[in-house]
Amino acid sequence: MIVKQDCLRGESMTENGLCSLWSGIRATYGMNQGRIAYQIKIRRHVHCPELLNNEIPFGIRIGWSVDGNKFCLGKQSLSYGYEQSGKFWTKNQFGWYGEQYSIGDIITCYADFESEPGNVLLSFAKNDLNFNLAYRINYKDLYFRPLFPHIFIKNLSFQVNFGQLNIKYPLRSGFHFINNYHEDERIRGILQPSSKEECEVIMMVGLPAAGKSLWIERHCAIYTDKKYVILSTNNIIKQMNTNVFGNARRRKMSLFDGYFRRAVVVIPNNNEYERRRHQQQIEQDKFTPDLFINEMKTKFDLPEVGDVFDDVEYAELAFREARDLVMYYRQQSQIVEEILRKNNKRKRKDNHWIHSKKNNQKSNQFNDNRNDHNIQLSFRHKNSSSQSYSKQHHYHFRRRHMNHN
Template identity: 25%
Template sequence: MATRPGGETAQPPPKRPRHHGDHAGPEPARVQLNPADCNLDFDVGASGLRGEALHGGGFAYCWSGARATAGVRRGGRYCFGCRVVAEQAVEMDDTEAGQRHLCRVGVSRGDYPVGDLGEAGGHSFGFGGTRKLSHQGRFFDYGARFGVGDTIVCAVDLDTKSMASIGFAKNGEWLGIAKYFDASHKGLGLVDAPVRPMQWESAIFPHVLLKNVVVEMQFSREDGLEPIDGYKPWTSAFADGNAVFGPVFDEQKECEVMMMVGLPASGKSTWAEKQVREHPEKRFVLLGTNLALDQMKVPGLLRKNNYGEHFDRLMDHATQIFNTLLDRAAKIPRNYILDQTNVYKSARIRKLRPFANYYKIAVVVFPSPNELNSRAAKRSKEMGKDVPAEAVDQMTANFVLPLSKDMPGSKEPFDEVIFVELSRDDAQINLDEMKRLLPRASAPSHGNVSSAYTRTVSAAGPSLSSGVEPPMNYSAVGEKRMTRLPQEEIDWTLAHVVDGPVPYYYESLKRENPSLLPSPEEQMDSSKVDLYNGARALYGVRERFAKYQAFVRAEYEKRGYVEVDDDFLARRARRRAYSDVLCAKAKEYVAQLVHTGELLVAPRNHHV
């Protein structure tokens, strides 16, 4: 006899006379996993019953959830099944083997976050493969462990008027009542309670939460469900008049994407979270790198004085997750809030390009400088979360307030721009003053191409394309003191692939602008100029190396050795040092953009 938490014996309810909905034939309606009510990284199979989530890279650390298309309220005893059919291959050497492939099965009210199950709040119940029952963020020992090959049946009783209950069975063996709960208007609001404005907020739905496993759901006998005695298949709720449909997709033209715009610690996330709470009917999906960190559910990640240590280690995963979800979001008609700094005009345009059919709103959060400093200090004190001052200076220097597409001179796609703190005029006045007070190195440059390079050139040396130094002469044999190249260098030079992969940010820049000369607008961004300098340096090195490789090959085949003059070695050393400086500046700029989410990370098959 199974025992529920608290030591009380728990048995399935007594058998009832078979209802016409209990027959073994096809059920009166079809229930399946709901592609409109799941995490963005969750994939529902063609049958509607198979569920799995992305699991490459950082996604291996993420839990991903989905609810069914129909829930129940008013009353009834219903059950559904979940069979774990496979584990997904992942690379998680830093995670215990028993924590890499997990499944949690249960129910949740339709307004509960689909990426959680049995955690914050009291509107969900979950049973996990580690033999834990979860509710309100607390975990209790219950039942037995389960994994690949096992079938878990979840049974909900809303008929018992004193207290409703939920229990589970594993492979046909009843594990006992897991939890009693109040389903009345004082509790979950499922029985003898008014229907909320969004009907799914007044019903509980089958819910699965997965981590690197594949499942097959069972909502009817036709799906393979073997109901627990005394409970009907979940689909029978339609015939009983107790079923409630979950949300469905809107058309893209009816959806909106809100892009937060503001410096770090300005209050963007606070505003976005409030918007989600106050508009449940829109079912906003929040997207951001910090939210991706939360989805990975890494213990202690945001604990005070521990943020920096974990942030550096996990930010690459979080950025990959965000970029993938952003790409998927544009194809899935939902309402979205993009919660990043988004201060770079070019990045805003790029991110919103796939959302052409959506209504696009920029939400600018620009508090007074004193208030911004106060919020940053508070966040640092409470969370140990700081963005490097240099990165904030760069963002400030390049911050352009967004314009709606109907405003003169606008090249941005926004249908609407909202300033939620300072007005546009006051924000612009304060932004101009903040830029004026920036350290000189952070301020954007002005003027033509050559003047835009002045600061970089004076710090690092002559431009590689300026013509200050004459072309290298590899074959001035007999005219100057000669040095024979080591055999190791000859072997490396001849084996080196000249047209190998280049960093993705250089490749993208050259594809968009083959001349690698910044436009007048780009010249205003000193860091973007550094990126162009680095790209020209790299491609220049590749071109010269091809000529050098041809010279080495010819000399080696002719003489069996290779000699160069000392002037060549000196010039090569200077060029290498200068190229290293330019590339370091470019990488620093790219790292800042990736850190703040303004630049997409490279695909896995690209050279970084």
């Protein structure tokens, strides 16, 4: 998502296939008291030339979430979104609510912490049309955490009003824009790092099904305060990058120059690895061909400190054991490659022999269909008279035999 300089406007990025992805953004300030509101105007569709024909081209969800939740609004608990289709989403479930909305509409989002003691009431309005209650949150579920305005879009442009802009549709009685509350009443979200040196990037290194996804999910769950964002094709096409090739690692890490760059290598013992591959195939219906795994084993290159990394951690096998196993992988892979090379060479020879035999058979059939005189002339032209007689006799016999059948 591109956020404009005033931080009140944003739009989807659509180049290079990004038009198939949703993107989310959360406001800087949230609240856990009062009767608060904000408005958003859906401005226009963003051109997306690479969109697939059968794909939903545009979408938006507007609502609230707690800080630390994923940016996919409505996918988790404590994440609430009103969609342009007229659905209300939370906990990855939806119910029909309100009306559909589209380009030019202004949606108002309300959160009421006061009307019902112990509960937070969420509701919405489309232009000047107010809708009924969308969701009731038990205040204890929030653990005093504030709710933040949250927007989730696909191929759209929007403008948000927290109270800085003139309004076309007034708020309900008793509600106020977040920006109109005193700064002491508002709660600041986690501040962004002041420099790259305060940031950390972790690259997972290991073969498919080695356990990289599980490690990073557990790590993120433990260190929630670090606000890790998982950059992986696993979140897009459900396939985790392996990063076993040194050149690929260096290219990717060059984008994070100035960060604290860390590699986590996940290499289980061979029996455990094969068990995990089998388990992944059964549970996730994901299968990586042996030939592809063999190629990766051949080129597996362990990362080192100084090789674009400030730190290298081995999550399972220690460095020496991992190094020995990678060397074993390479040796076995080279043996497999040599066997495949010999088999391919043998197949080419066999195919050549079969091809030659077929050509000879075709040639013989062609010669058999010619008259005897032409056959005799042909052989006399190339061979001695005695050879000509014997081969001529052979062809005469074959022709009579064929005619007899």
